[in-house]
Amino acid sequence: MSYFDINLDLSWEEKEIKSTAHRFAKEVLRPVSIKLDKMSAEDAIAQDSPLWGALQQCYAMGYHKALLPESVGGGGFSPLQAHLLLEEMLWGSMGISTTLFLSTWVFNTLLAMGDDRLIQEFVVPFCECEDASIRGCWGIIEPDHGSDMLLTDEEYFSKPGVRGQVRAYLDGDEWVLNGQKAAWVSASPIATHCKLNLQIDDSLGLSGGGVCIVPLDLPGVSKGKPLEKLGQRDLSNGEIFFEDVRIPKHYMFVEPDQYAQSIKTNLGFGNSFMSVMALGIARACFDESFEYAQQRIQGGKALAEHSSMKIRLHKMFSQVEAIRAFSRAVWNLNSSIYPPLSEYAYAAKTYCTEATVDIAYEAVQIHGANGITKEYPIEKFYRDARLLTIEDGENTTLNRAGGTILNNTYPRTEVQKII
Ligand SMILES: Cc1cc2nc3c(=O)[nH]c(=O)nc-3n(C[C@H](O)[C@H](O)[C@H](O)COP(=O)(O)OP(=O)(O)OC[C@H]3O[C@@H](n4cnc5c(N)ncnc54)[C@H](O)[C@@H]3O)c2cc1C
Known part of the structure; x- marks a missing residue:
């Protein structure tokens, strides 16, 4: 529909x-x-x-x-x-x-x-x-560093001694890479190229990082088994290992001086996208629930004809429209400026994903027991939606990062549209 x-x-x-x-x-x-x-x-x-x-x-x-x-x-x-x-x-x-x-x-x-x-x-x-x-993937999260990698404004981010698990050193005209990324790297089991965040300068702590592009058919690259997970099972996730992998010098396109800003930029774009992911599944939940309520007869008439169900469906409809409006506004904003405004991206991501988890919950309720069987797609949507509040930054982490940005920038003056 x-x-x-x-x-x-x-x-x-x-x-x-x-x-x-x-x-x-x-x-x-x-x-x-x-x-x-x-x-x-x-x-x-x-x-x-x-x-x-x-x-x-x-x-x-x-x-x-x-x-x-x-x-x-x-x-x-x-x-x-x-x-x-x-x-x-x-x-x-x-x-x-x-x-x-x-x-x-x-x-x-x-x-x-x-x-x-x-x-x-x-x-x-x-x-x-x-x-x-x-096909591409983005590897930033490591077995020992999840939210750590994203909270660039926290004091520990530039503390010497805290360092990432994938490391690079320069050897003549080549960078040599060693280490492991977490099993959470999306699409890595099938990716041919990885945009890879790694550690270059330990004296700067996690802020001494870099970003490079790595073709994943290079000698020394290997991958773990694809991860079995609750939802979004149509997206594969898995570890990537690097053992003395050599890349030309120019493949490292971000070095420590730009590193923290590059993470903010990535999260600004990535979380604008996350709000659209939430929209897609929220609308799928609404569409299925609306159709189901037309067909399922209880008390001698379609569920949709009962006044309490009208209220529930209209509430869900309002939530989907609110998600779309917010997501589209922030997507348009962050696609039109550089760098993106992360506080808006985090607001859209956290708001839209949490509303979507609520919508998915209500969609299961509206389907009754049918909502938890594989005969209907709604149990899949429910599992898919649940991952959203962790993906690309757990929501509490993003609200915390957004709060720090507000402390530093509020009230923000006008930004320049460049695209
Ligand atoms: C479906 C999916 C797709 C993903 N895709 C990718 C991908 O493509 N590439 C990639 O690199 N990663 C990917 N990730 C990883 C994702 O970015 C991380 O899972 C996320 O950032 C949270 O990290 P974590 O799981 O290690 O949790 P942790 O960082 O261990 O956090 C666990 C809990 O502790 C809290 N916490 C963490 N630090 C602090 C602190 N300092 N103070 C107080 N509380 C704290 C958090 O808020 C959270 O509630 C994906 C994850 C999912 C679920």
Whole structure:
């Protein structure tokens, strides 16, 4: 089901983007995501998994490059067009869409660095790729460092002695990498490239980090088993190990002087995206609940005809609309300025994901016992939604980081639109 968009100014082209993406999400992504959810984590990425066909169709549609600029062969979508596309795709499958747009984001970061060598070597081939053979992931979290890695304004972040588990040193014209990233790195089991955060200068503590691009077929790279997890099982997660992996010097595109800012920028974009993930699954929950309430008869009439159910469904509808409005506003803001405003990204992420967990809970209640069987998609949506409040920064951590930003910047004066 797709509902009226409250923005009356959508152009014909924007409506087309929305309806084409909705059809694709319904016919391709949703059925595959339900199959992947029921498979083991290993089978879900095996050669004969339906994941590959779905991903290839995404690339053939050009969705992987839609958000990249036309100057490098991308689709040149505006922020609003991007938001419309993301909502529909995430409605169909959080996992496959996250795999896809994580790749977009990894290669977009390289583009933003402005180094022509990186653009020609990585970004242009990604845009030209039509068979899903180039896929990205972002490795920051480590077995011993979760929230630590994200709280750049905390005093321990620059305390000598606290250091990351993946480390790099310069040897002539090459960086040599050693260490391990946590099993939480999304899409890493199937990724061909990793945007990797690592430790360079121990005297600066965690703030002495760097960010580089690592092709994952290099000697010395290995991967752990894909993780079995509660929800978002259509997204694979797993460890990456580095043993004397050598990369050319220019692959390290952020060094310690820019490191803390680069994390804030990543979280600003990443958490704007997270709010759209929440929107996709929130709307999926509403759509299913609304349809179910039309069909299920109790007390001699459809559930939807009972006054208490009208109230519950309308409340859910209001929440979805509020999530969309907030998410779209923050997405548009942070896609139009540089660097993004993290306090808005964290506000949108925490608000939208928590509202979505509530919506998913109510959706199960509305389905009654049917809500907890695999005969209906709602139990999957419930599990998928639950992960949102931890992904890309546990919500308390993000509120804390946002509070620090407010202390330092409030009241913020106007920001300059650059895109
Ligand atoms: C579905 C999913 C996808 C993910 N994808 C990726 C990915 O692509 N790449 C990647 O690198 N990581 C990824 N992650 C990891 C994610 O970013 C981390 O799980 C998250 O940042 C929290 O870290 P943690 O799990 O280590 O929890 P911890 O940091 O151990 O936190 C546990 C609890 O302790 C609290 N806490 C932590 N520090 C403090 C403190 N100093 N003071 C008080 N309380 C504190 C937290 O608020 C939280 O409630 C993903 C996670 C999930 C669930």
